[in-house]
Amino acid sequence: MKNNIIKILENNNIELLVRVSLGILFFYSSLHKIGNPAEFAKVIYGYSLFPHSIINIFAISVPFLELFAGLSLIIGVYPKSGVMIINIMLSLFIIAISINLIRGHEFDCGCVSFGEPQSVMSNIWVLIRDIFCLLFGVYILYFRDDNRKLCIKK
Amino acid sequence: MNIKDLKYFCLIGIISLITAFIVNYMSPVGIALIGEWDIKNGVISANPKNSTVNHKREITDNKELKKLFDLGVLFMDARTNEDYSKGHIKGAISIPVNKFEDNVEMIWTKFKKDQRIITYCSGIYCEDSHMLAKNLEELGYKRVSVFPGGFPEWKKEGFPVEK
Numbered sequence A: 001m002k003n004n005i006i007k008i009l010e011n012n013n014i015e016l017l018v019r020v021s022l023g024i025l026f027f028y029s030s031l032h033k034i035g036n037p038a039e040f041a042k043v044i045y046g047y048s049l050f051p052h053s054i055i056n057i058f059a060i061s062v063p064f065l066e067l068f069a070g071l072s073l074i075i076g077v078y079p080k081s082g083v084m085i086i087n088i089m090l091s092l093f094i095i096a097i098s099i100n101l102i103r104g105h106e107f108d109c110g111c112v113s114f115g116e117p118q119s120v121m122s123n124i125w126v127l128i129r130d131i132f133c134l135l136f137g138v139y140i141l142y143f144r145d146d147n148r149k150l151c152i153k154k
Numbered sequence B: 001m002n003i004k005d006l007k008y009f010c011l012i013g014i015i016s017l018i019t020a021f022i023v024n025y026m027s028p029v030g031i032a033l034i035g036e037w038d039i040k041n042g043v044i045s046a047n048p049k050n051s052t053v054n055h056k057r058e059i060t061d062n063k064e065l066k067k068l069f070d071l072g073v074l075f076m077d078a079r080t081n082e083d084y085s086k087g088h089i090k091g092a093i094s095i096p097v098n099k100f101e102d103n104v105e106m107i108w109t110k111f112k113k114d115q116r117i118i119t120y121c122s123g124i125y126c127e128d129s130h131m132l133a134k135n136l137e138e139l140g141y142k143r144v145s146v147f148p149g150g151f152p153e154w155k156k157e158g159f160p161v162e163k
Helices: A002-009 A012-035 A037-046 A052-075 A079-102 A120-142 B003-026 B062-070 B081-086 B097-110 B128-139 B150-156
Strands: B074-077 B117-120 B144-147
Touching: A012 A037, A012 A052, A012 A079, A012 A120, A037 A052, A052 A079, A052 B003, A079 A120, A079 B003, B097 B128, B117 B128, B117 B150, B128 B144, B144 B150
Parallel strands: B074 B117, B117 B144
Antiparallel strands: none
């Protein structure tokens, strides 16, 4: 059983599928934020966790970190470095969503679409999704570079 | 993880940040480095280049607003028809900002250019009241103000509402 799981995890087709999927998710979610930084800044403000002076800096920078890190996974250019950026961002998202869920603060996650404050349940789903994405990210990070498939630069 | 991975981690990070600030600088929807997030100043905004927020339009004194309401000043609700039907300032008319074009004819016919108008929406997190005010100004209405607190604050104050 254990050997079978290890075999599956070491399969480079599985790694390729996970890596490209995570890359597409980040690439896609960056696009609407790049197209509307003012709305994304409002979402960051809605978290009520950040000093006002850095909200806009985050709103400008985060989408491009998502875009380039996502691209590095999709096209296979230094995927380990790209996934490190993604894992750091996912860890921060998980901490921010958890803090707001614990204190019962309603907010818009702003992850794929903007809108009215999300319900507690939908934020729990976002949290679960981010935890799964982080697990995938850790898997990509620790996958053996020499076994990776379709990578331009490892 | 080794030095090479950390090196390219920094490189991807730096390329992303440089691109981000260049694109933001060039983009017509780019935002200022610091936004207007203090609710004491009225409607909050990231301060984008295409911003519709103009704090000079805002009336923040609720007593003054009530006085204007009692004088019969026209209130325009910039929220959706659905929100309007759930409750609005008594006597306010519904002009959803995303359907402004459909209402231009009616506004022109019904209201003179010197009509005093106060727009509002869902409060300080919402810029629709400013967007509606800007649209009205572009139609030639010069006496347009914005109630930044919007319907939630009006209701909280116990001022007249209707459904």
